[in-house]
Amino acid sequence: MASISDDEVLDIREGTQKSVRRTLGKSGKVEDQKEPNVPEGNLATDDEYSFLAPGRDYEPMNTTHVYTTQEKKTLASYESLDYLPSHSDIYKNWIKKQKVSLFHLDVWFMMGLIGFCVGLVGFVLHQLIEKIASVKWEITQKYIDDSNFVVACLFAMGYGILFITFSAGIVIYLRPCAGGSGIPEVSGFLNGTNVRHILNIKTFFVKFFSCVTAVGCGFPVGPEGPMIHLGALVGGGVSQFRSETLGIKLPILEKFRTSESRRNFISAGAAAGVASAFGAPVGGLLFSMEEVSSFWTVTLSWQIFFCCIIASFTTDLFNSAFRDFRYTGSFGQFKTNRYILFQIDEGVDVNIFMFIPTILIGVIGGLLGAGFTIINLKITKGRKNLLHKIRQDWGQKLVKLLEPVVIMIIVTMFSILMPKAFSCTQFTCIQGPTGDPTYGCFNDTRNQLHVDVNVVKYTCTEGKPWQVDNHTFKTNASYNEVASLLFGTLEDAVTFLFSRDTHIQFNYTALFSVLPFYFFMVLWACTTAVSCGALVPMLMVGAVYGRIVGRLMVTMFGVHQEGYWEWMDPGAFALIGAASFFGGVTRLTLATTVIMMELTNDVQVLLPVMVSVMVSKWVGDFFTHPIYHALLENKCIPFLDAEPQVTVDKKNDFMGGERLQLELYTAGDVMAHPVITLKCIEMVTVLSDLLLNTSHGGFPVVKRGKDNEQHFFGLITRLELTVILMNEDLFVPVSEVEEIDSEFVSSQESHWIEFDQLNIHKLDNPEQTSEKLNKYIDEKKYKNLTLDLKPYINQSAMNIPEKFSLKRTYVLFRTLGLRHLTVTNSRNIVKGIITRKDLMGFSLQERLTEKINASREMNHIAQPGNNVI
Secondary structure: OOOHHHHHHHHHHHHOOOEEEEEEEEOOOOOOOOOOOOOOOOOOOOOOOOOEEOOOEEOOOOOOOOOOHHHHHHOOOOOOOOOOOOOOOOOHHHHHHHHOOOHHHHHHHHHHHHHHHHHHHHHHHHHHHHHHHHHHHEEEEEHHHOHHHHHHHHHHHHHHHHHHHHHHHHHHHOOOOEOOOHHHHOOOOOOOOOOOOOOOOOHHHHHHHHHHHHHHHOOOOOOOOHHHHHHHHHHHHOOOEEEEOEEEOOOOOOOHOOOHHHHHHHHHHHHHHHHHHHOOOOHHHHHHHHHHHHOOOOOEEEHHHHHHHHHHHHHHHHHHHHHOOOOOOOOOOHHHHHHOOOOOOOOOOOOHHHHHHHHHHHHHHHHHHHHHHHHHHHHHHHHHHHHHHHOOOHHHHHHHHHHHHHHHHHHHHHHHHHHHHOOOOEEEOOOOOOOOOEEEEEEEEEEEOOOOOOOOOOOOOOEEEEEEOEEEEEEEEEEHHHHHHHHHOOOHHHHHHOOOOOOOOOOOHHHHHHHHHHHHHHHHOOOOOOOEHHHHHHHHHHHHHHHHHHHHHHHHHOOOOOOOOOOOOHHHHHHHHHHHHHHHHOOOOOHHHHHHHHOOOOHHHHHHHHHHHHHHHHHHOOOOOOOOHHHHHHOOOOOOOOOOOOOOEOOOOOOOOOEHHHHHEHHOOOEEEOOOOOOOOEEEHHHHHHHHHOOOOOOEEEOOOOOOOOEEEOOOHHHHHHHHOOOOOHHHEEEHEEEEOOOOOOHHHHHHHOHHHHOOOOOOOHHHHHHHHHHHHHHHHHOOOOOOHHHHHHHHOOEEEEEEEEEHHHHHHHOOOEEEEEOOOOOOEEEEEEEHHOOOHHHHHHHHHHHHHHHHHHHHHHHOOOOOO
């Protein structure tokens, strides 16, 4: 809440401020102050920072993010949300009418229903992706088998362009906020920021079909990020049994329509999205707890875990019976290769020496993860600068539409033509219990070294195996290493990289050719205007450099199948590399480790995976914020982290400055003041004037005490005031207002507005509302009318003294999910107010820096010899 001058407070109170006719937006704010439609925020044309200025794209974890003036305006335009509903008299009456089920069975039922719906969505999404992908690669391979590369390339490009144009087009022209993974927006919403349209049913369908077509056609992205957003959409939609877009509002389970319940179900839906996408119920729970959700309880943990179990079970159940929407006849038979995405059949025994390359992989993961984040932000800002130079709206949309098309053409040509630059590789195995690898050897039952039989042949000899003796099979078949990594889906490539006992399946040239190309293509693709994620592409990138490290170990020390050195398996290091890059980009530790275990069923490498994830996190934190937090900052979505990062700039400090101890500062140091307060009974004209001429989201309400002072009583929000003012039958002439023992009574309980009428997120008809508010100000008959606010005041609104610790203020605000925190003096008189924006790092940094500088000046003046005349 921004502060205003004393004169403005007095003018509004006395009704003498000159009123300008204004119109409210759907959010309840006046039109010129309403929040932006574009989730990425406005372009900061005043960004004059250097390329690696601390606090911008390069920002170590202890560095406060720096916003430009224009970005701060975008931040201020977002409305915040309370986690708990307003504790008013009408809310208490509403609570009394709600049935309390034994053991909260209705909540558990809803969690199960959300899990089932998310699991079903995940099944349909993956089936469609598999179908689109299989058609593309089967036909393309057919043309390649006929040596018709031109037709193969043209078909693959045309196929990809058709689907990617559709994918980007529906996002650009129908619902721009459906682009990307949606994880930053969902995280911002669950943290307490109202991000428009992200939980709309139109967003759901655009997100779903954009993701299906983008991933299915071979665009270098994954469906896991969008599944998290889709899960949140299902959680927020199914639990409410209503849709403003469709005009549906079923009169059942109304008790779930509070802000607290809605946000809990959205958290559950997001977690279920991870569980369905990865087949990882525990990973989904931890991902939601560690990254998406800001409010957590033990009870909620069990409920969300149940939701994740149902989601994973539902997806696996349908996957057991259908493939490409064809019934396989094995309903209920959970085959390992269907419900464990990257099943590892052969584990390796961990050795202490294994941690040396593991730490190296962790360092690489942290460096590449930080580079991924920085370059991602640079590409996004570079695109914004380019689009800013295009004045026409249709021109901007056309550029957004053509960009993924260009990427699709590059990826398709590289995937089809690049393998032709590499010669075919013969199958290899070891003949006998020990010895050197032999070319042309297909398999030997005395030794496990082999080449995966599903590798892509491309233009190589198909061949057939034949038996030489009782143990050995030979073959004249060969395969293309690069085609095995680029031809087909990402899941197929990652499976090849993770495979065990395939020490020499891939050589350095293939791995080093694929790594930089895929790294930059994934970087570029996941910033475009399509619904996409980068979680599986991250696994692909990490698995490639992990495989390189493993291959290096084989080159240096040879192939060891058993004994003390059997841990040197490139497939095991590929898994460790995938985890390190995942952790280096997202900085998630618990979720990453558990998801990798559930994805592969390889518990034997648990400890090396944990080490690589921690090392990659530490290294990445040295350079940047986690990717999703960095995207929140780039999109200018207000977000309160678990702990405040506030630093004071120091000259020549490359790490961004000195961290402040917030326990040494108070709430009074950062509060906005003076504050517009309301009385329990207020003039209609004053309320209307406030709504039309201020941007504040809430107002403290005061009550006169026995000492004749106005003491803090509670708080009421802008939307609540707006709805109440639309009911003229609640207005009472000043002459009829009675004061009894300092408690105001002017209306009976039977005339109160119901809680569900106040429990809204936006105005249905802002134009009509604005007309009424302007009418109240202009027409004389409303000059002496009052409104009793007492039944609608949040009587449990938090307030703290001015001297309250700033660190504890932050913890209190974030833990309770507050929207407003009133600051009072020792006599409970309102002195200021704190909102989400006041507690963001940059705001704390600015205000505390001013205080520090002022304190230094006072100390300088107080020193002997520095007296000022």
